[in-house]
Amino acid sequence: MGRLDYLAYIKERMPQKRYMHTLGVEETAMKLAKHYGASVEAAQTAAILHDVAKYADVAWMEQIVRDEQLDMRLIGWGSELLHGPVAAVIATREFGITDEDVLNAMRYHTTGRANMSNLEKILYVADMLEPNRQFPGVDELREMMYDDLNDVLEACVKHSLTHLIASGIAVFPQSIECYNDLMSSERNL
Numbered sequence: 723m724g725r726l727d728y729l730a731y732i733k734e735r736m737p738q739k740r741y742m743h744t745l746g747v748e749e750t751a752m753k754l755a756k757h758y759g760a761s762v763e764a765a766q767t768a769a770i771l772h773d774v775a776k777y778a779d780v781a782w783m784e785q786i787v788r789d790e791q792l793d794m795r796l797i798g799w800g801s802e803l804l805h806g807p808v809a810a811v812i813a814t815r816e817f818g819i820t821d822e823d824v825l826n827a828m829r830y831h832t833t834g835r836a837n838m839s840n841l842e843k844i845l846y847v848a849d850m851l852e853p854n855r856q857f858p859g860v861d862e863l864r865e866m867m868y869d870d871l872n873d874v875l876e877a878c879v880k881h882s883l884t885h886l887i888a889s890g891i892a893v894f895p896q897s898i899e900c901y902n903d904l905m906s907s908e909r910n911l
């Protein structure tokens with residue numbers, strides 16, 4: 723099982739636009755991993771599979787949360803929040819992936835969390851800044867990508883949370899924990 727198997731599997735489960743996004747995340751995550759000394763292969767696997775559950779049935783994903791005893795806070799938050807943790811389950815079930823760092827990068831790519839590993843940070847940033855992404859401020863964030871991983875992560879998390887709050891969208895507790903962790907580790911420098 724390798725890249726082409728993963729790509730064939732995901733291509734059937736997402737629209738072309740999301741597939742192109744995935745290839746962009748793969749490219750960006752691999753560049754970031756090389757630059758910051760993380761495993762390029764781990765970054766590639768996590769990137770290709772991170773959105774595999776994006777279009778899966780919500781009730782099916784909620785059943786996985788119950789069956790696999792995942793974070794029950796996910797129930798009711800819809801596919802936007804469910805698809806990361808469920809992607810990790812699919813990666814193990816379908817492809818036998820057991821590397822916890824790869825699985826965690828998939829699990830937390832949308833929310834972030836406190837104490838993220840370098841691979842988790844890389845996938846979060848790559849997901850947000852891959853070449854197909856377009857939103858106000860993306861260019862400024864992209865310019866920071868290769869300067870400091872923690873700085874660009876912090877800027878991305880702040881951007882995401884600010885956008886959610888400005889739009890009146892609820893923020894999942896793990897994203898707040900991620901933000902607080904980044905702010906408190908800055909205080910402790």
Ligand SMILES: [Fe+2]
Pocket residue numbers: 772773776805806831832
């Ligand atoms: Fe995603």
Ligand SMILES: [Fe+2]
Pocket residue numbers: 743747772773849
């Ligand atoms: Fe994504």
